[in-house]
Amino acid sequence: DSVxxxxxxxxxxxxxxxxxxxxxxxSPIKLNLGVxxxxxxxxxxxxxxxxxxxxxxxxxDPSRVKEYLPITGLADFNKLSAxxxxxxxxxxxxxxxxxxxxxxxxxxxxxxxxxxxxxxxHQNSIYIPQPTWGNHPKVFTMAGLSPKYxxxxxxxxxxxxxxxxxxxxxxxxxGAIVLLHACAHNPTGVDPTVEQWEQIRQLIRSxxxxxxxxxxxxxxxxxxxxxDAQSVRIFVADGGECLAAQSYAKNMxxxxxxxxxxxxxxxxxxxxxxxxxQLKLVIRPMYSNPPIHGASIVATILKDRDxxxxxxxxxxxxxxxxxxxxxxxxxxxRDRGTPGDWSHIIKQIGMFTxxxxxxxQVAFMTKEYHIYMTSDGRISMAGLSSRTVPxxxxxxxxxxx
Ligand SMILES: Cc1[nH+]cc(COP(=O)(O)O)c(CN[C@@H](CCC(=O)O)C(=O)O)c1O
Numbered sequence: 001d002s003v004x005x006x007x008x009x010x011x012x013x014x015x016x017x018x019x020x021x022x023x024x025x026x027s028p029i030k031l032n033l034g035v036x037x038x039x040x041x042x043x044x045x046x047x048x049x050x051x052x053x054x055x056x057x058x059x060x061d062p063s064r065v066k067e068y069l070p071i072t073g074l075a076d077f078n079k080l081s082a083x084x085x086x087x088x089x090x091x092x093x094x095x096x097x098x099x100x101x102x103x104x105x106x107x108x109x110x111x112x113x114x115x116x117x118x119x120x121x122h123q124n125s126i127y128i129p130q131p132t133w134g135n136h137p138k139v140f141t142m143a144g145l146s147p148k149y150x151x152x153x154x155x156x157x158x159x160x161x162x163x164x165x166x167x168x169x170x171x172x173x174x175g176a177i178v179l180l181h182a183c184a185h186n187p188t189g190v191d192p193t194v195e196q197w198e199q200i201r202q203l204i205r206s207x208x209x210x211x212x213x214x215x216x217x218x219x220x221x222x223x224x225x226x227x228d229a230q231s232v233r234i235f236v237a238d239g240g241e242c243l244a245a246q247s248y249a250k251n252m253x254x255x256x257x258x259x260x261x262x263x264x265x266x267x268x269x270x271x272x273x274x275x276x277x278q279l280k281l282v283i284r285p286m287y288s289n290p291p292i293h294g295a296s297i298v299a300t301i302l303k304d305r306d307x308x309x310x311x312x313x314x315x316x317x318x319x320x321x322x323x324x325x326x327x328x329x330x331x332x333x334r335d336r337g338t339p340g341d342w343s344h345i346i347k348q349i350g351m352f353t354x355x356x357x358x359x360x361q362v363a364f365m366t367k368e369y370h371i372y373m374t375s376d377g378r379i380s381m382a383g384l385s386s387r388t389v390p391x392x393x394x395x396x397x398x399x400x401x
Contacts, residue, residue: 014134015374022372030370031388033379036186036351037255038318041385046318048253050310054300058293069289071280073102073261077295080302081246081261085182085215085229092236096269099276101262101283102290106216106247107135109262113212113243114143115282116264116275117177121210126177127169129153131376133186133214136179145177153188158344158356160190166203174208182215182244183228184350187378191221191349197231201238211235213244219251221350223319225312236265248298250351251315257294318382322351325384329353332393339400352378361399369395 012020018034040046058064072078078100082093092098103109118124126145128136129152137147150172151164169178180200185191192200204211213232219225235242241264248259262279266272283289301307330345345353357365357377365371371392373379384392 014376018372018374021366025370025372027370029391031372031383031391033371033373033381033383033392036250036380036382038250038253038322038351038382039385041321041387043383043385043388046253048311048314050301050307050314051253051297053310054297054307057300058296064296066292069102069292069295071283071289072100072276073290074292074295074299076299076303077102077259078261080299082263084225084302085218085232085244085246085263086236086265087226087229087233090233090236091239092265097266097272099264099266099272099279101276101279102295103245103260103262103283104287104290105249105258105260106214106245107139107260108258108287108290109245109247109260110136110139110214111143112279112282112286113245113262113264114140114145115286116279117210117212117243118144119282120278121177123173123175123177123210125173126179126212127172127209128179129165129181129185131187132179132181133216134374136214140179148172148176150178152185153190153354155356158190158354159347160192160196162192162196166199169200169203169209170207172207172209175210177210177212178204179212179214180231182213182218182232184217184221184352186216186350187352187374187376188354189344189348189350189352190354192231194230197234201234204235205238205240211242213242215244216247217250217350218246219312219315220319220322223316225251225315239267241265241267248294252298252301252311254294254297257297258291259294259298322381325381325389326353328386328389329381329384329393332389333396336393336397338393338397351380351382353381354378355396357396357399364399365395368398371395 022032082098082100103112124145126140127148127150130149140147150168151161154161218228221228244263246261249255326346333342355377359375
């Protein structure tokens with residue numbers, strides 16, 4: 001019989017598996033609020049106009065070829081990505097202290113960074129928020145790091161457990177790695193305030209912890225690319241080291257192009273160049289070099305003033321639509337007199353609302369109302385439209401009364 005006869009059937013992914021279940025449902029009123037992917041008011045995926053314009057330029061450019069990229073990826077893309085997150089005036093960039101490599105979107109950037117740290121960094125504990133994106137612990141474990149949790153979300157207040165966060169990071173061993181969501185925390189939608197970020201920075205620097213930022217939603221939380229990068233920039237401004245993983249999946253709608261970058265901010269240009277040389281040894285045996293198309297789209301947009309401005313306008317429109325969905329859902333529950341305090345729906349930011357609904361209530365909403373969402377009660381606001389808000393509000397109302 002087959003050499004794979006005793007392979008066990010693996011469970012579906014807690015997030016991506018929701019779409020699998022949604023696709024199997026034939027109900028005309030089904031609603032997919034699982035995967036964090038933007039949908040328009042008509043419920044359709046969105047390809048940004050500026051992305052289509054960039055693709056047209058690329059297609060019509062006779063000089064474009066399909067040669068291998070270097071192991072580190074498209075050089076223009078790397079420089080422009082570092083500028084986007086650290087700021088055009090970043091001293092770290094001006095002093096050549098940043099090693100940036102193009103990776104396979106956010107996940108690939110996190111994985112390459114984790115593999116690099118497992119091989120070259122003296123500590124393999126990585127402190128991740130409780131809760132966090134479901135794939136984080138798996139990415140870090142597979143890379144050889146050992147995930148630990150730090151308190152982050154307070155179910156009582158549905159806000160940040162700031163004291164718990166400070167206590168857990170204070171008791172972490174000095175030198176431990178700390179994963180930080182740059183903005184729009186997934187799944188809670190709860191971010192530290194500017195003042196709290198400064199306290200986190202002081203604690204991390206005083207204990208010599210190593211910050212590893214995951215920036216998957218820059219521009220999506222507030223609609224401003226600069227505002228959403230402030231947490232990263234206060235760390236870089238103090239001259240210390242940090243890692244930052246970037247994704248263009250959401251803010252440029254390039255989900256399936258798998259476009260991202262890992263940057264490692266070092267103390268000197270010499271260290272940065274040695275770090276980059278070692279990153280190449282991680283990447284080469286993993287996937288050798290990254291895909292050319294998505295990175296070319298991003299570079300085309302970021303290097304052109306008009307296209308960059310058009311992108312910021314489309315990005316703000318996406319962020320604003322999500323914010324209006326928050327208000328409409330909150331109003332719909334208030335109009336129904338749904339029991340409970342639902343103000344967290346309009347306080348939280350980014351793509352997701354952490355509703356506080358438990359697994360039984362989620363299962364009920366899927367069974368009776370064909371609402372698809374992750375079992376931890378997270379809903380992707382981007383999957384909602386004015387047309388479908390009443391259906392979701394009916395489902396939540398029924399689930400809690
Ligand atoms: C915090 C975070 N970090 C990294 C990623 C990776 O994204 P990518 O650039 O595509 O590799 C995601 C996507 N998470 C949403 C998309 C689906 C997924 O889980 O993946 C989500 O949580 O729905 C995140 O939410």
